[in-house]
Each structure stands twice: as C-alpha cells, then as structure tokens.
Amino acid sequence: EMKDRQHFLEGLITAHNNRRLIHGSPPLRWSEDLAASAQIWAEKLAKQAHITYCELSGVGENITFFPPSIDPETAVEHWYAEHEKYEFETPGWQNGTNYFTQIVWKSTEEIGIGVGQVRLLNDSNENIGTIPNSKNRSYTLAQDGEMVVVAFYRPSGNNNRAGQFNVNVRKPVQLTKPT
Numbered sequence: 304e305m306k307d308r309q310h311f312l313e314g315l316i317t318a319h320n321n322r323r324l325i326h327g328s329p330p331l332r333w334s335e336d337l338a339a340s341a342q343i344w345a346e347k348l349a350k351q352a353h354i355t356y357c358e359l360s361g362v363g364e365n366i367t368f369f370p371p372s373i374d375p376e377t378a379v380e381h382w383y384a385e386h387e388k389y390e391f392e393t394p395g396w397q398n399g400t401n402y403f404t405q406i407v408w409k410s411t412e413e414i415g416i417g418v419g420q421v422r423l424l425n426d427s428n429e430n431i432g433t434i435p436n437s438k439n440r441s442y443t444l445a446q447d448g449e450m451v452v453v454a455f456y457r458p459s460g461n462n463n464r465a466g467q468f469n470v471n472v473r474k475p476v477q478l479t480k481p482t
Contacts, residue, residue: 312338312416314375315454319406319414322383326407327476337362337415337455345453349419352445363405363459367452368445371420378452382406394468401461408460409471415455423447 320330344357344366354366365382382402389400397404405411423444445451460471 308418311375311418315379315416315452316414318376318379319454322379323407325475326409326473328407328409328471328473329412331414331456332412334413334415334455334457337413337457338417339415341415341417341453341455342419343417344455345417345419345451347419348451348453349421352421352423353443354451357453357455359455361457361459363408363411363456363461365402365405365452365454365456367402368421368449369452371448371450373450373452379406389472391472391474394472396461396463396468404468404472405456405460407472408456409473411456411458411460411471413457417453417455419451419453421445421447421449421451 316331316333323330340357340359340362348354348366354368356364356366358364367378367381369378369381383406385400385403386407389397389403423446462471
C-alpha cells in the first residue's frame with residue numbers, strides 16, 4: 304500500500320501543470336472517471352509486469368514502470384525529458400517524444416492517474432516466469448516491487464492531423480521552471 308497515495312497523485316498533477324505552464328498550456332483538471340480507469344489498468348499491468356496500452360477511445364496514455372522509491376517530480380521529469388529530442392521547427396509525431404508531447408499538449412484538459420505495485424511473488428503470479436514463448440517476448444518483465452504509473456489524458460494528445468502538433472506543442476514561453 305502506498306503510504307501517501309493522495310500526496311503522490313497530487314505531486315504528479317503539479318509536476319504536469321508546472322511543465323505545461325512552461326509551454327503555454329493551461330493546467331489539467333483531475334478526472335475521477337479517468338483515474339478509476341487508470342487505476343484498474345495499473346493493477347492489471349502490475350499483475351502482468353509489462354506494459355500494454357489500454358487504447359480507450361479519445362484517451363491518451365503515458366505508462367512507465369519506475370523503481371519503488373520514485374517521487375512524482377522524477378517520474379514526470381522522466382517523461383518530460385524527451386523535450387530535448389523534440390524538433391519544434393518540424394512539428395509532428397516524432398519517435399521517442401510522445402510522453403513529452405502528451406504532457407504539454409495544449410488541448411488536453413483532464414488527467415486521471417493510477418498506480419500499481421509489481422508483486423511477482425503472489426500465488427496468482429507464480430508462473431510469471433513461464434509465460435508462453437518467453438524467448439520471443441518483445442518486452443522485459445518489470446522487477447518485483449516496481450511501481451507502474453498509468454496516466455490517462457482527455458482529449459488525447461499526439462493527434463497527427465495537419466497542424467495539430469504546431470498548435471498544441473509550443474516552444475517554452477519561460478525558460479525556468481516555477482519553484
């Protein structure tokens with residue numbers, strides 16, 4: 304059980320909104336129904352110990368397994384750090400920048416977050432090491448104890464229709480993060 308779950312979730316929202324401010328995007332509002340869906344998904348991913356995407360219609364998602372000691376600021380910075388690779392001069396879908404672009408996507412209004420913890424040693428998971436075709440898996444299993452953070456966003460970002468990236472992913476309007 305996460306000691307201070309509410310504090311952790313609030314920290315994640317604050318970390319998102321501080322970074323959105325840098326790019327001239329309005330703050331995200333918390334959505335209870337997105338959070339409920341994200342929590343169900345986080346618990347599923349914690350059980351299976353690898354990432355799959357939920358693909359709810361109209362919902363964007365950022366999902367990562369983190370070390371158990373992760374703090375909200377570091378988690379969001381891990382996603383946001385992709386901004387270093389994003390070419391603002393050629394706006395559009397760019398490989399390895401989708402976490403960043405979803406965080407700052409201007410027309411996204413709501414966020415809901417779920418958190419799960421990997422417990423590989425549960426009775427229910429005793430066969431996790433013998434998943435069929437494990438030699439051919441395209442993913443690595445998360446470590447025992449790791450936290451999975453599932454953030455759902457609505458409306459979803461990363462819409463590749465003409466002009467959308469240009470409007471929604473803006474260059475920083477201020478260079479320093481607010482303290």
